[in-house]
Amino acid sequence: MYLDSPSIIRMFVGGSFMPDYTGGEIIAEYLIKEGVPYVVGIPGHGNLAMVDAFKDREDSLKIIQVRHEQAAVHLADGYYRASGRPLFCFTSIGPGAYNTVVGIATAFVDSSAVVVASGEAHTYMFGRGVLQENERKYWADTLSVMRPITKRVWRVTRVDQLPFVIHQAFRISTTGRPGPVHIFIPMDVQADSVNVEIPEPTKHRSAGRVRGDPLLVKRAAEILAGAERPVILAGGGVIASNASRELVELAEYLGAAVITTMMGKGAIPEDHPLCAFYAGSKGSSCGNKLASNADVLLAVGCRFADETTSSYKHGVSFSIPPTKLIHVDIDPNEIGKNYPTEVGIVGDAKAVLQQIIEALKAMMNKRKYEDLPYFRKIQELKREWKKILEPLQKSDKIPMTTSRFLFELRKALNRDAIVVGAAGHAQAQLFQEFPVYGPRTHISSGGMSTMGWAVPAALGVKLAKPDKQVVAVCGDGDFQMTCQELATAVQYEIPVVYCVLNNYGWLSIRDLQLDVYGVNRGFATEFRKKSTGELYNPDFLKLAEAFGCNAKRVEKPDEVVPAIKEALALTDQPTVIEVPTQYEYPWSEGKNAGWWDVPIPTYLKKKG
């Protein structure tokens, strides 16, 4: 009688025994097969059965208990950017899931892979209004909030859907143009069990790289071979596809100047003679001049955001046309989106760069670029940009300029140290002024510029690269958005060094008010006590010590190197270094290299 039962027959499919798994166990077993080392999140009644499945698998899946779900996603995002490998985040139903929004949006804009799973109302009580279900308009519908900020969302309603959904989630998140995905799993589905096989990740995913159309590659190579002032713009796609070697080889073959976007920084060593820094409003004079005068621009893995292009103002960062644009991207939607292309190639950055190099080798010899006037021009423009930065970088002012701090910080770090930045002057000036020498060593919340990102993201970076020095440079505003995660750093003994640039306010925004609206238009951007007008911030040393961090204040430039080295010597304790920085305008800011479209109220325009 028993041998005829359908469930027994299913258990022995293919002669092997398939045990029953709960929904939570299907997730946990799949994560183990996928090789996910950390699961990051916060338990609640809405994900209790999923979290319980992690309990007996702690040897393979290490739990990181963050203090806020936004931080869980930022941590996983940092881990992915540093390593190219995704983590898994878990949240409860309702507020736990909603708290992930900023983390997910940040990962989406910068094409970073994160897999998130949240609890949802029991399927048999959808719409009743169980605790933390928001059912007044639609039942069990948190996923609608996530639709515009994820690559894909699912709400499963049966436990046997989970093997299919979980392998799809990892495939969609990590292949093509990477991005975050979100799965909603009702509480009963997490607890129910079914007799299924756990999918083999590699059987559900393509391998290899997407190569470009050979005819288009040939056409691109012909245009590049004829270029006199070629520029290559490297975006985050170059780093994502590990194409730095090919980028440098192609640049050296042609004698092309290489500029990068914020996400592409590090794709070429920044002491390479062909590295011409960056284009854009926060770019460099050098990058803007070269890019706007290029006869041919090869853009790889970038989306031409407004900051890269000086808000598309013709002639400031780019002049397309007459510059001929060859645009390579894995996502066809980026090609031709912001600028007309001479040639648009859909493909993986590494594969297409290899193809272009092969095609060029068949049509021309490697240029002796050091002998060309164009090379001398590149060097002249680089010197000019360095001169522009010098007064801020060499300033002896106290409080220190951000530029001087970054200049000293570079001296304290190894060549392959990783810096993390999120928003404000710290982010912009790390990008513009802090040289890095390899991919994945400048980790920044590029397109979202999300305050609160640096503290948790740096934890993910350090978990991904435990042998590298990891230093986060945060504004005081950025730091105060997620400084609760110092508790996570202390609990898990993650020795990140946090430098908090304390200028008593959101001064990048104040300086924008002064730059664009007028020197008397600063408003609601400094931190001052109501009655006395004194500058105010919490005592960051006491705050750090209260969490159990090592803490230090550094006021003079010559104190920076010893303080950083001392902090880096700690192997199991995070450090917070408070650096009071200039708040007097314009010493408070870096250099605007291009143009940014900040609309001015009509009443201010009328005043002239």
Ligand SMILES: Cc1ncc(C[n+]2csc(CCOP(=O)(O)OP(=O)(O)O)c2C)c(N)n1
């Ligand atoms: C979550 C979030 N809210 C608002 C902003 C807008 N914003 C950009 S920079 C900035 C100020 C950043 O302050 P801080 O971290 O202290 O750096 P500073 O501007 O002083 O260099 C603000 C409010 C943002 N980027 N992210």
